[in-house]
Amino acid sequence: xxxxxxxxxxxxxxxxxxxxxxxxxxxxxxxxxxxxxxxxxxxxxxxxxxxxxxxxxxxxxxxxxxxxxxxxxxxxxxxxxxxxxxxxxxxxxxxxxxxxxxxxxxxxxxxxxxxxxxxxxxxxxxxxxxxxxxxxxxxxxxxxxxxxxxxxxxxxxxxxxxxxxxxxxxxxxxxxxxxxxxxxxxxxxxxxxxxxxxxxxxxxxxxxxxxxxxxxxxxxxxxxxxxxxxxxxxxxxxxxxxxxxxxxxxxxxxxxxxxxxxxxxxxxxxxxxxxxxxxxxxxxxxxxxxxxxxxxxxxxxxxxxxxxxxxxxxxxxxxxxxxxxxxxxxxxxxxxxxxxxxxxxxxxxxxxxxxxxxxxxxxxxxxxxxxxxxxxxxxxxxxxxxxxxxxxxxxxxxx
Numbered sequence: 001x002x003x004x005x006x007x008x009x010x011x012x013x014x015x016x017x018x019x020x021x022x023x024x025x026x027x028x029x030x031x032x033x034x035x036x037x038x039x040x041x042x043x044x045x046x047x048x049x050x051x052x053x054x055x056x057x058x059x060x061x062x063x064x065x066x067x068x069x070x071x072x073x074x075x076x077x078x079x080x081x082x083x084x085x086x087x088x089x090x091x092x093x094x095x096x097x098x099x100x101x102x103x104x105x106x107x108x109x110x111x112x113x114x115x116x117x118x119x120x121x122x123x124x125x126x127x128x129x130x131x132x133x134x135x136x137x138x139x140x141x142x143x144x145x146x147x148x149x150x151x152x153x154x155x156x157x158x159x160x161x162x163x164x165x166x167x168x169x170x171x172x173x174x175x176x177x178x179x180x181x182x183x184x185x186x187x188x189x190x191x192x193x194x195x196x197x198x199x200x201x202x203x204x205x206x207x208x209x210x211x212x213x214x215x216x217x218x219x220x221x222x223x224x225x226x227x228x229x230x231x232x233x234x235x236x237x238x239x240x241x242x243x244x245x246x247x248x249x250x251x252x253x254x255x256x257x258x259x260x261x262x263x264x265x266x267x268x269x270x271x272x273x274x275x276x277x278x279x280x281x282x283x284x285x286x287x288x289x290x291x292x293x294x295x296x297x298x299x300x301x302x303x304x305x306x307x308x309x310x311x312x313x314x315x316x317x318x319x320x321x322x323x324x325x326x327x328x329x330x331x332x333x334x335x336x337x338x339x340x341x342x343x344x345x346x347x348x349x350x351x352x353x354x355x356x357x358x359x360x361x362x363x364x365x366x367x368x369x370x371x372x373x374x375x376x377x378x379x380x381x382x383x384x385x386x387x388x389x390x391x392x393x394x395x396x397x398x399x
């Protein structure tokens with residue numbers, strides 16, 4: 001695979017040239033206040049933007065936020081992101097209130113070297129996510145017309161065949177930004193010949209969401225540790241009562257087959273924190289994983305599980321983690337995720353946090369990000385990369 005990088009673009013010279021940067025600024029917002037609750041994805045693109053600014057480029061940043069239905073929706077405006085980007089980049093950010101309309105054209109009219117324009121949410125235009133090649137292409141023509149070069153630094157979106165990710169690079173000289181390059185370099189270590197023992201920790205809600213990555217990784221790992229809501233379908237496959245816990249009954253046979261094929265390499269919780277309801281104030285107790293009361297639901301792995309998982313992790317040389325061990329957003333059910341994350345942070349080897357809720361948990365729990373080898377910005381993208389899928393955004397960058 002040959003991909004031209006940001007360094008290649010800088011070597012060509014960008015002073016006074018307009019560069020279109022696809023960033024992943026899809027940050028979580030507080031439902032009540034609309035304020036940004038985690039600016040990790042904004043901070044992740046700063047090195048690429050700073051390098052372009054220092055080189056005198058005229059920078060046009062584009063991104064999506066949430067899932068608006070192809071039309072403007074104030075709930076998903078990038079306006080709050082513009083403010084945070086301006087503060088973090090320590091430079092004025094000109095915000096266009098549309099993507100390819102009059103506001104965008106006016107913002108670009110006065111753009112000077114070293115300045116940044118942020119376009120409004122790409123998904124306010126239905127063509128961005130259209131399955132119709134011609135419709136997507138027409139939108140890509142408009143975006144590409146703004147610039148002389150394209151840089152993709154949105155790893156969290158490279159698994160989408162969207163106009164800004166797949167079609168625009170076909171219309172401009174295209175390059176991988178610092179973040180995308182780093183993500184590919186790190187994840188390739190997990191798909192090649194990882195140092196052993198190789199341990200994967202998977203959590204999250206549903207087995208069905210992770211089935212493809214489990215199938216892809218199972219032949220390669222030494223241990224696969226399962227927590228989160230998905231563990232209860234595996235426990236049910238072993239014949240255990242799971243009470244009111246999250247359960248995908250249609251996946252029980254699949255889990256039973258996976259356990260048989262794993263020959264002991266899949267490790268499940270030995271105890272769980274079971275509550276009367278999904279609430280921070282709910283009565284909760286720690287019980288053996290095979291003795292969950294019928295009237296309770298599991299919301300976290302228990303301390304014995306954390307200790308067992310931590311012991312396995314401590315002996316690893318490569319660890320990939322995707323998905324929390326419990327409902328870490330609620331204080332009584334955060335200990336499992338915290339304990340496993342702390343164990344991963346102490347590993348003397350390659351550690352990769354696979355984006356999404358795992359990355360959010362590291363920051364929400366106040367853990368030291370620097371203690372982890374790599375925190376991915378793309379949960380879905382990192383999983384699909386490990387599954388061996390062709391990622392449209394990466395394919396578009398190949399030359």
